Amino acid sequence: MGYELHITKKKNWFDEGSDISEQEWRDYVASDSEMKITGFAELPTPRGTTIRIESPLMAEWCGHSKGGVVWFDFRDGHVNLNNPDEEIIGKMQRIAKALGARVQGDEGEFYDA
16 A cells, blocks of 8 residues: 545545536546546556456546556545656646646645646
């Protein structure tokens, strides 16, 4: 388990209540040519097996300069990413701005653009 950042409209990402709607997320992903909703992520393990994580509104971002895929996991009204680097945080900030949201870490700190 790593440190997560969240795209949220709430005062704190873990608060109860409404946040980013599923339709807002779908509309955003549809508007971003580097992203698509896949509903799952697959990762190879060192032992040659594959770990598959399913989440109906999980989206892939294929625009990272290092190549590969970055998964944005939408659930419970916010978007989660585990251990993002600076480039991914920048992408999160652009998404947050488009959604009228902010990027917040697990401990409550905000990552403002």
